Amino acid sequence: MSRRLFFRGARVVDPASQRDEVGDVLVGDGRIEGVGSGLDSKGATVVDCDGMVLAPGLVDLHAHLREPGREDKETVETGSRAAAVGGYTAVCAMPNTEPVTDNAGIVAEVRALAERAGICAVYPAGAITRGLEGEALTDIGEMAQAGVRLFTDDGRCVQSSRIMRLALEYSRPFDVVIGQHSQDEALSEGWQMHEGHYSALLGLSGAPAEAEEIIVARDIALARLTGGRLHITHVSSAGTVELIRQAARRQLPLTADVTPHHLALADEDLVTYDTNLKVNPPLRSVEHRDGLRDGLAEGLIDAVATDHAPHAVEEKEQEFDQAPPGTTGLETALAVVLTELVEPGILDLATALRRMSTGPAHILRLDDQGGPLEPGSAANLMVFDPAAEWTVEPGGFESKSRNSAFLGRTLRGRVVHTVFRGDLVVHEGKAQK
Amino acid sequence: MDEAEIRRATIRIAHEIIERNKGASGVALVGIAARGDDLARRLAAELLRIEGADVPVGALDITFYRDDIGLRSEAPEVHETRIDFDVTGKTVVLVDDVLFTGRTIRSALDALVDFGRPQAVQLAVLVDRGHRELPIRADYVGKNVPTRADEQVRVAIREVDGEDAVYVGAPTASAPHAVGGTS
Amino acid sequence: MIKHLLSVNDLSREDVVRILDTAESFREVGTRVIKKVPALRGRTVVNLFYENSTRTRISFELAAKRLSADVINFTTSGSSVAKGESLKDTALTLQAMGADAIVIRHSSSGSPMTLTKWVHASVLNAGDGTHEHPTQALLDMYTMRERFGRIEGLTVAIVGDVLHSRVARSLTFGLSKMGADVTLVGPPTLIPPDAGAWGTTVSHELDPVLPKAEVCYMLRVQRERQRQQFFPSIREYARLYGLTGERVSTLPEGAMIMHPGPMNRGVEIASEVADLPQSVITEQVTNGIAVRMSLLYLMLGGTQDV
Numbered sequence: 001m002s003r004r005l006f007f008r009g010a011r012v013v014d015p016a017s018q019r020d021e022v023g024d025v026l027v028g029d030g031r032i033e034g035v036g037s038g039l040d041s042k043g044a045t046v047v048d049c050d051g052m053v054l055a056p057g058l059v060d061l062h063a064h065l066r067e068p069g070r071e072d073k074e075t076v077e078t079g080s081r082a083a084a085v086g087g088y089t090a091v092c093a094m095p096n097t098e099p100v101t102d103n104a105g106i107v108a109e110v111r112a113l114a115e116r117a118g119i120c121a122v123y124p125a126g127a128i129t130r131g132l133e134g135e136a137l138t139d140i141g142e143m144a145q146a147g148v149r150l151f152t153d154d155g156r157c158v159q160s161s162r163i164m165r166l167a168l169e170y171s172r173p174f175d176v177v178i179g180q181h182s183q184d185e186a187l188s189e190g191w192q193m194h195e196g197h198y199s200a201l202l203g204l205s206g207a208p209a210e211a212e213e214i215i216v217a218r219d220i221a222l223a224r225l226t227g228g229r230l231h232i233t234h235v236s237s238a239g240t241v242e243l244i245r246q247a248a249r250r251q252l253p254l255t256a257d258v259t260p261h262h263l264a265l266a267d268e269d270l271v272t273y274d275t276n277l278k279v280n281p282p283l284r285s286v287e288h289r290d291g292l293r294d295g296l297a298e299g300l301i302d303a304v305a306t307d308h309a310p311h312a313v314e315e316k317e318q319e320f321d322q323a324p325p326g327t328t329g330l331e332t333a334l335a336v337v338l339t340e341l342v343e344p345g346i347l348d349l350a351t352a353l354r355r356m357s358t359g360p361a362h363i364l365r366l367d368d369q370g371g372p373l374e375p376g377s378a379a380n381l382m383v384f385d386p387a388a389e390w391t392v393e394p395g396g397f398e399s400k401s402r403n404s405a406f407l408g409r410t411l412r413g414r415v416v417h418t419v420f421r422g423d424l425v426v427h428e429g430k431a432q433k
Numbered sequence: 434m435d436e437a438e439i440r441r442a443t444i445r446i447a448h449e450i451i452e453r454n455k456g457a458s459g460v461a462l463v464g465i466a467a468r469g470d471d472l473a474r475r476l477a478a479e480l481l482r483i484e485g486a487d488v489p490v491g492a493l494d495i496t497f498y499r500d501d502i503g504l505r506s507e508a509p510e511v512h513e514t515r516i517d518f519d520v521t522g523k524t525v526v527l528v529d530d531v532l533f534t535g536r537t538i539r540s541a542l543d544a545l546v547d548f549g550r551p552q553a554v555q556l557a558v559l560v561d562r563g564h565r566e567l568p569i570r571a572d573y574v575g576k577n578v579p580t581r582a583d584e585q586v587r588v589a590i591r592e593v594d595g596e597d598a599v600y601v602g603a604p605t606a607s608a609p610h611a612v613g614g615t616s
Numbered sequence: 617m618i619k620h621l622l623s624v625n626d627l628s629r630e631d632v633v634r635i636l637d638t639a640e641s642f643r644e645v646g647t648r649v650i651k652k653v654p655a656l657r658g659r660t661v662v663n664l665f666y667e668n669s670t671r672t673r674i675s676f677e678l679a680a681k682r683l684s685a686d687v688i689n690f691t692t693s694g695s696s697v698a699k700g701e702s703l704k705d706t707a708l709t710l711q712a713m714g715a716d717a718i719v720i721r722h723s724s725s726g727s728p729m730t731l732t733k734w735v736h737a738s739v740l741n742a743g744d745g746t747h748e749h750p751t752q753a754l755l756d757m758y759t760m761r762e763r764f765g766r767i768e769g770l771t772v773a774i775v776g777d778v779l780h781s782r783v784a785r786s787l788t789f790g791l792s793k794m795g796a797d798v799t800l801v802g803p804p805t806l807i808p809p810d811a812g813a814w815g816t817t818v819s820h821e822l823d824p825v826l827p828k829a830e831v832c833y834m835l836r837v838q839r840e841r842q843r844q845q846f847f848p849s850i851r852e853y854a855r856l857y858g859l860t861g862e863r864v865s866t867l868p869e870g871a872m873i874m875h876p877g878p879m880n881r882g883v884e885i886a887s888e889v890a891d892l893p894q895s896v897i898t899e900q901v902t903n904g905i906a907v908r909m910s911l912l913y914l915m916l917g918g919t920q921d922v
Contacts, residue, residue, distance in 0.1 A: 192725075200808030203725035203782060273726030317704050321745070377849035408654025470754045494641065496681075497653035497913070507617060508917025547650040 004028040006041035007425060010049030010383060014056065015354035016371035018283070019067040025054055027379040030422035035373050047417060049383050055353045056371035057089025057380040057418060059360040060258050061150065062233055063330060065091070065225035067096025067113060068106065074202075074310040076113035079330070080430045082399035083306070086330040087415040088363070089139075090121040090369045093240035095132075096155035104146040111147065119425050120432050121380075123364060125150045128167045128178060128339045132156050137167060144174035149364040152179035154233060157215060159185055164219060168228025177255065177363060179231040182215035182240070183207070183281065191298050192321055194282040195235075198267040204320065207410075208290060209237035214283055216240045220247045223254060231363065232256040234307050236281035237365045238291020244300045248283040254362050257305035258292050260325055261338040261405045265289070275316045277324035279309075282325075296355060297347050303360040304352075310401030326404035331397055336406065338386060338413035349386075379422040388414035394406035398431055434599040437561065440577035443472070445616055449573050454524055457486035459552070465529040465541050466512035471592040472559060473528040480521050491516035493527075496530050498540035511558065513542075521549035526573075530588040532558040535569030560599055562587035565596040617914040620739045622728045624789040626749045632794060636758050639903070639910035645682060646902060650902070656683035659716040659916055663704070665691045665742070666722040671877075672742055672752075673836070676719045679908035685916075703727060707730035709733040714917055720744070725782075726857055738915050746780050752876060753786035755907040757794065759899055760831055763872050772824045774855060776835030776884050777800040777846070779808050783876045788814055799825050801856060805846045806837075822857050827864045834859055834875045834893065837884045852882055860886045872896060 004334075005027040012035060013020045026033040026041055033039070065079035076093070083091045092333025093110055095101035099262060107124045114122030124420050126143040130136045132153045140151060145348055150243075151171065158164045158180065167178050188207035216232055220243060222377065223230040235241065235258045247254050261279060266286045270277050270346065295301040308324025316323050341347040347355075361370025368378035391410045393403040419424035434442070445525075454460055457480050470479045470492040481540030492510040502508065527541050538556060545554065557573035562580045580586060583604040589596050618626050627635070627681075635783050645653055661680035665673050673689065680687045690706070701724075710718055715740045720728050725745030732739050743749040745870070772791055778800050780785040791798050792815040799817040800807055811818050819825050825833065837853065845851045864873070875893040879885055 031860075038855065141806055195809065197810040197813060200779075201785075203745050203785060273729050275730075314702065317702075319703060319730060321724045321727040488844075496641075497645075497655040499655075500916050501656055503659075503919060506918050508914045511638050514641060514644050543654065548648060548650065 003422065004043050004044035005419065006039070006044035006046045007049050007054055008046055010052050010054035012054045012373065013350055013353055014371045014373045015350050015358045016056070017374065020350055025373065025381070027419060027422055030379055032373055032375055032377050032379050034237050034375055038402070046139075046384070049381040050256050051387065052383050052416060053349070056357040057369065057382050057420065058087045058334065058356045059090040059364065059366065059369050060241075060304055060306050060308070060330065060333075061090050061092050061363060062154070062361045063091045063093060063308035064096065064310065064326070065093045066108065066310060067097065073312055074398070076110060076122060077117040077119070078398065078400045079308070080114060080117045080122060081433070082328070082330040082397065083120045083423045084400045084418045084420065085415060085429070085431055086332070087274060087334050087382035087384060087418055088120060088330060089418065089420045090123065090364075090366060091330075091383070092123045092125050092150055092364060094154050095127040095152065100127050100131050102130050102132070103127070104139065104142045107143055107146045107148055110272060117433070118420075118423070119431070120420055123147065123149055123306075123366075125154075125179070126151050127151065128153045128158055129163060134158050134160055137163070137170065137313055140167070140171050141174060141177070146353070147323070148176065150177045150231065152178050152181065152233065154179065154181040157181050157183040157185065160217060161222065165222045165226060168222055168230060172226070172228050175229070175365065177229045177231045179233045180215065181221050181233055181366075182212045182219065184211045184214045187211040187214065191282065192271055192278065193265060193296045194267040194284040196267055196285050198270060202270065202273070209239050209284055212237045213239040213243060216243050220252065222255065223248065223252055229253050229255070233305065234259050234262065234281055235292060235295070235301055236262050236284050236288065236289045238295075241291050241300055242296035244295070248300060256301045257303040257360070258285065258296055258301045259307045260304060260329055260333045262289065263296065263304070264336050264340040265405060273320045275318065275320055276327055276403050276407060278320065278323055279327055279405070280325040280327045290304060293341065293346050296341075297351070303363065304333065304337060305360065306330050306354050309400075310399055311403045312401065316403045326403065328397070328399050328401055328403055331399060332378060332404060332406050332411065333393060334415060335386060335390070335411035335413040339411045344410065379419050381419050382415055383417040384413060384415045386413050388412065390414055434560070436597040438576070439597045439599070442559065443475055444479055446614045447476055447483055450476070450480065450526060450557070451484055453555070453572070457484045458523050459490055459522070460486075461491065461518060461523045461525050461531060462490045462491045463493050463516065463525050463527055463545065464490050465527060465537060466514070466591045468588060468593055469527075469529040471590050472530060474587060476493045476528060480500055480570045489518040493541060495540040495544050497542045499575065500536055500540065516548055519549055520545060520551050522552050524553045524555065525551040526557050528557045529585050530559050530590070532571050533564055533571075533586070535567035537563045538569045539567050539569060554596065561608060566604070617918060619915070620728070621750050621915065622730050622739065622741045623748045624753050624786045624793070625847050627793070629807045630759060632754070632790065632893045633756070633845065634798075635754060635907065635910050635914060636761060639758055641865070642909040642913070643872055643906040646906060646911070652682050652684055654684045656680070656685040656916055657911055658686040658768060660714055661685045661687065661717045661719065661912065662688045662690060662710050662715040662737075664710070664718050665689070665694060666694060666720075667743065669721055669743070672721065677741065679905050679912055682905070683907070683909055683912055685912070688715070690868055696740045699763055703731065704709065704734055707731055711735045711737065728779070740911065740915070741784055745782065747782050748786040749782040751785050751904075751908055751911065752783050752788040754837065754911070755900060755904045756787055756833070756874065756876075757790055758903050758907050759874070759896065760872070764830065767791065770796045771799075771828050772796050772831040773799045773801055773829035774835065775822060775859070777806045777841060778802055778835065778836045779817060780838075780841065781804045781835050787833065788816055792816065794830055794904045799829070803827050803853075806841070814915075820862065823866070826863055827868060830871055831858065832867060832873045833875065834884050836876065836878065836879070836880055837881070853879060854886070858884055858886060859889055864889050864892065866897040
């Protein structure tokens with residue numbers, strides 16, 4: 001594909017500039033050359049976008065790319081490709097790799113792998129504590145200087161109030177985010193799903209919503225104490241949304257994200273013991289799900305993040321209590337949000353796109369992602385067909401893994417083109433690299 | 434057949450049993466559920482009246498011995514089996530309402546043999562409608578009723594259906610019910 | 617009849633009546649000299665027991681054999697189950713062997729349902745984790761119906777660790793379905809959240825419930841649960857929820873005491889009254905075989921969709 005691209009006749013939705021109108025976008029030399037009409041597109045490859053939406057590339061705050069260590073499930077390259085096919089131009093890769101990404105050396109390795117693949121920007125997150133043990137802080141300063149924007153022990157929760165306090169306090173000068181996977185281990189011991197009507201019916205141990213809320217309440221207090229930037233990842237409880245609402249009144253620099261599967265599904269969907277629906281935090285009741293939707297619409301939850309968690313086929317094809325938790329999500333996120341939230345009118349399109357691009361880009365302090373789409377800005381954008389109907393099939397993923405919570409579902413909305421730093425990395429729905 | 438005919442047939446069969454077996458000692462009646470069971474009791478009452486013999490009566494459900502288990506969409510309905518005497522050494526007269534293909538009797542013979550070793554087994558039926566598919570014959574027949582294979586023969590017994598009658602009817606669209614269908 | 621029996625909730629009220637009625641005939645077969653009928657001749661029933669349970673397994677084995685079916689036992693004590701072969705691989709092997717029915721007992725809730733994804737055979741749940749034990753519930757209901765002539769309106773108290781009991785779940789669902797009046801009794805920590813939604817009453821006091829309980833069903837309480845602090849001590853548990861001689865005397869005339877076994881004397885039941893449920897246990901063994909024969913017959917006696 002030539003370096004100059006002319007996207008013709010798209011509905012351009014750019015949350016950062018509040019633009020929502022039909023027009024053209026000209027891309028060249030890695031940058032946006034023009035947006036609107038009357039652009040000089042001589043020599044550029046024309047990409048017809050009639051009936052489609054063009055928006056900033058999506059930014060994912062939370063994806064497990066599994067490299068180093070579990071390259072059988074996913075690699076930085078395959079994960080990047082999956083991201084691009086899903087409309088993502090930036091992904092924050094989680095540090096629960098093997099070995100754990102708790103030092104600048106592994107951070108550099110992951111970045112290099114991403115650069116070599118050249119499909120998507122990958123920002124490795126750094127662990128808060130060494131080995132994710134929850135006891136000793138990692139060299140946060142060095143990793144921040146190596147480009148880490150978000151620190152988290154995700155997979156695990158920092159149980160110690162003291163360590164969490166120190167992390168929030170120590171990290172302040174680096175303007176990085178301390179992300180918490182909020183889960184009180186003692187209260188959620190042996191959990192398989194949400195504790196409620198369905199866990200009782202299915203004979204599975206449950207973790208109550210309070211196991212998340214207790215940690216959230218504590219961490220909000222610690223954020224208030226230290227002034228650190230707390231980010232609550234994968235909110236699953238309506239109670240957490242309420243805690244965030246109260247904290248917002250005090251104007252704390254608190255941010256939060258929610259996954260597409262928590263927005264779409266609930267514990268009642270587990271009656272078939274489908275291990276692809278076994279996730280951490282668990283899918284909670286319909287009441288909780290509705291609270292999350294309201295929270296996202298109101299902006300109490302700032303972003304949608306996939307928590308893309310690939311697992312090997314044989315790991316998921318086991319007894320329910322043996323299967324590791326997690327669902328893939330990069331390739332279905334946009335479609336799920338469009339089908340389950342935008343279509344029924346719970347969220348308008350511009351807000352949905354803001355939560356998936358501009359919002360997360362801001363949290364990671366990425367100035368070349370999430371728009372605004374204007375002359376001179378980096379060309380990280382995607383084009384999707386809002387009307388395209390497709391069924392999620394196990395054979396249809398770019399990801400190495402197929403453990404999607406949405407297998408067999410029919411969704412509406414599909415990414416057609418993705419541009420990463422001016423390169424057309426996805427064309428007509430197919431990855432080009 | 435109407436009620437009067439059925440009664441006369443029953444009495445005649447009772448006499449034939451006595452004649453053939455030179456009395457009623459050593460004779461036991463086993464009715465094939467359902468309906469054969471009630472007919473067997475009536476025969477026993479006749480034997481008592483005619484000969485003063487109190488002949489043991491049992492009921493046998495042959496469902497578990499059918500040759501078509503697994504061929505119908507649902508497992509066939511089960512009725513009561515009650516044989517509280519020893520069949521070994523006895524002349525067991527199996528009693529059924531309709532004799533048709535002979536498969537029910539084949540099943541009944543298999544079932545009976547699991548209860549013991551009768552000295553002899555005889556068969557009494559109210560109606561023989563022909564169309565045998567197995568080498569089975571009745572020793573005592575109430576009435577021979579020639580039928581087409583696809584016709585329905587329905588026996589009503591007072592104890593079960595509120596009246597005594599035998600009807601031969603046109604073929605129906607529904608599959609024949611277990612009772613009276615594949616006799 | 618349903619193809620798989622994974623939960624009591626899979627059965628309609630009519631199904632339950634049919635199973636119990638058919639079990640009557642099979643009980644009669646058990647009184648014959650030759651306790652065998654050829655009904656399932658040529659069928660293969662596999663007992664796939666990942667948890668040790670001699671009694672349940674033998675009950676299923678006898679049930680299948682008395683129907684003239686061939687029986688294969690895959691148990692933890694031998695074969696590949698112990699070697700760590702995955703459930704899926706074991707399932708595919710059984711499928712290749714031509715199993716018509718697989719009776720599975722497993723410590724993971726939901727594993728019978730998972731098994732149905734990999735086999736064409738009928739799957740019968742003989743106990744999965746803390747989820748359900750449908751055949752035990754059916755056999756318990758058979759025994760109750762036998763004793764009282766009905767299940768509808770029967771007052772039943774289920775006492776003990778309901779949270780961890782698959783028998784309690786199945787029995788509660790079954791009894792509610794048949795119109796019995798069920799009360800669950802135990803400490804709040806051992807009664808699942810939302811149990812009231814199961815169509816039962818919940819009580820945390822045993823004494824007021826007993827005088828109305830025609831059936832008093834005691835659940836086994838494992839000592840492990842005290843270690844996990846679901847209740848402070850065995851002594852306290854026995855004092856508040858244990859069935860003692862004194863409590864037995866408050867039961868209504870003709871009440872039946874049941875226990876799924878094995879009993880933990882001194883915990884949920886005092887030694888002095890332990891032989892009361894004992895007398896029912898002998899009936900239960902006979903009834904268990906009859907009910908399992910009835911299930912196998914009804915589930916395999918129709919056409920099998922391949």
